[in-house]
Amino acid sequence: MTRNVSTGHSVIEEIKSRLDIVEIVGETVPLRRSGKNYIGFCPFHHNVRTPAFAVFPDTQTWRCFGACNTGGDVFQFVMKRDGLSFSEALRVLAERAGVPLAPKTPEMEARERERARLREALAAAALFYQSRLLESPEAEPARAYLADRGLARETIERFGLGYSPGAWHALLDYLKGRGFSTEELRAAGLIVVREDGTAFDRFRGRLMIPIRDPQGHVIGFGARALSGEEPKYLNSPQTPLFDKSAVLFALDLARAEIRRTGTAVIVEGYFDAIMAHQAGFANVVAALGTSLSEAQLRQLRRWTRRLVLALDADPAGMHAVLKGIASAREAFAETSLELGPRGPVRLSGQIGVDLRVLTLPEGMDPDELIRRDPQAWARAVETARPVVAFLLDYLAARFPLEDPKGKAAFAREAAPILAAIPDPIERAVYIQQAARMARINERVLLEQVAGRRMEETKRVSRKASASAQASKKAEKERTPRGDAVTGAEAMLLVMLGQAPDLLPYLHVRFAELGLDPLSEEDFSNSTFRALFRNIAELGPVEEWPEEAGEPLLRTAWERLLDRYGGLARGFDPENVRWAENAVRYALWIRERQLKETIANLHALMKEIPEDHLREFMEKWQQLAVALNRVQRSLYRRAPQGGRPFVAER
Ligand SMILES: [Zn+2]
Secondary structure, eight states: OOOOOSHHHHHHHHHHHHSOHHHHHHTTSOOEEETTEEEEOOTTSOOSSOOOEEEETTTTEEEEOSSSOOEEOHHHHHHHHHTOOHHHHHHHHHHHHTOOOOOOOHHHHHHHHHHHHHHHHHHHHHHHHHHHHHHOGGGHHHHHHHHHTTOOHHHHHHHTOEEEOSSSSHHHHHHHHTTOOHHHHHHTTSEEEOTTSOEEESOOSEEEEEEEOTTSOEEEEEEEESSSOSSSEEEOOOOSSOOTTTOEETHHHHHHHHHHHTEEEEESSHHHHHHHHHTTOTTEEEESSSOOOHHHHHHHHTTOSEEEEEEOSSHHHHHHHHHHHHHHHHHTTTSOSOOTTHHHHHHHHHTTOEEEEEEOSTTOOHHHHHHHOHHHHHHHHHTOEEHHHHHHHHHHHHSOTTSHHHHHHHHHHHHHHHHTOOOHHHHHHHHHHHHHHHTOOHHHHHHHHHHHHHHHHHHHHHHHHHHSOSOSHHHHHOOOOSOHHHHHHHHHHHHHTTOTTHHHHHHHHHHHTTOOOOOGGGSSSHHHHHHHHHHHHHOSGGGSOTTTSOHHHHHHHHHHHHHHHHHHOOOOTTOTHHHHHHHHHHHHHHHHHHHHHHHHHHHHHTTSOHHHHHHHHHHHHHHHHHHHHHHIIIIISOOTTSSOSSOOO
């Protein structure tokens, strides 16, 4: 088994040791005993024929051998089942196991108290606004507006819509009367404090739309003008609770349906989302403002990987995509290269989401389409096009393709988009398609794309080199102790946690080898899995927002850094060797994971009824092929980076 590398690690293992995965899984998945193990139907994909979901009491792990091809321990199961973050799952399971979590520092407690206080103020404000909307004579225009838009009373209550009175101190007086201080109300974004210390309500005479976090706490408001004043929409300012670029409106009400349907639809406006929910399409969320941020994509990825962007067909809708691209560009602002429209392509490949674009009929917004023809909306979501296909169509419409200059311009713009597709087969298919669209020679386009990819690979390795500091000397002086593969996992994590572009590089290299991207399931213990997940979702450890990093994970990270930090440093710029060493670690880790999965499957197959065997055989073959690929690149190919840090077994 693995060794403890941190106190964080031991608490997590302690929790696991007190819980029985069979019992926890069995609460929601009917399990049938099969020898030592248990099998059932996977709760994460639709299946009624073959029970492809197995729980292994010996290792306290589970795995779906069917469509999802995922697995893990009790933490992954609860996170996936309930859509929780690692920290949330940790609290739930710690309580259940009766394991006290480490006491918080006084600063952490103070911060949590402050946030709790702001949440209380916002919840009280939402109730105040709601009662005004329902009761106040002054709110008549707001009620008329909602009636005009066709909102049912039930919808108004479900979303907790409200009205802010026109007076300057209505909310201020009310909440002060309930014991909140001016400072608390200012910090919550509810009031504005003038230089002379006097204060007034931020929102006055507006329709109030509460914005909630995924757990359903009010964190801010969108406020719509009712009598033509500007701005039409006024949002809460940035506060400790409210980060406009990361929040998604209606996610709290949508997350269960997103998980059930496997699709999240992203619209632009509050009312598009509200009306979709009212019509029964509860997997719809709204991005506040028109651009989509990386943080929003990462949020949604916790519930599904299929994301559909609903855009108006008019230039404004197109503008929204371009703005989405702009925000992707900001995410890579530190790179000096022009990113162009490949932003979302690379971004979606990098964070592993299937980003699609739904175009609405000319001149319609989602609200109108849903109202006119709910079936058409359902069809549009179903048939949304992959973002690459959408962008190619867009380019084809923009350039005169009958003219050689137009063809050249098309190829020039399409090449970086195509080059950003991480999967080689997918890339080849799109190159073929693009060449056919513009009636240009496929080879010419291929060369352009290859040139772009060279730049991309160089850029990634340069970037990785820049973020790793210091000397080659450390590499020679030390070798990781302990189990070689656990060492490789630790090393790889330390590298990933410091070099933001290393993960996309690994994804590209794995795709080139015909392997699935590295994922948290490749790691052998809960701590490493959680660290990997955080790094993949939040980027380098230094950039984790304060409240996102579970303290236990930070402790575990610091221990890792102490122990392996020296080794992860050290490669000279312009050399891909360092990144290639990371690839090698990743391949070892995958090798171990595949061997273990094959052994598990093998054990299961001995006990499986004949009629189900064929499907498991197929799975077994796929795993064997993957293992063969891993071993071929590990042991037959001369390593590009020379001798690796960890001795071969
Ligand atoms: Zn499954």
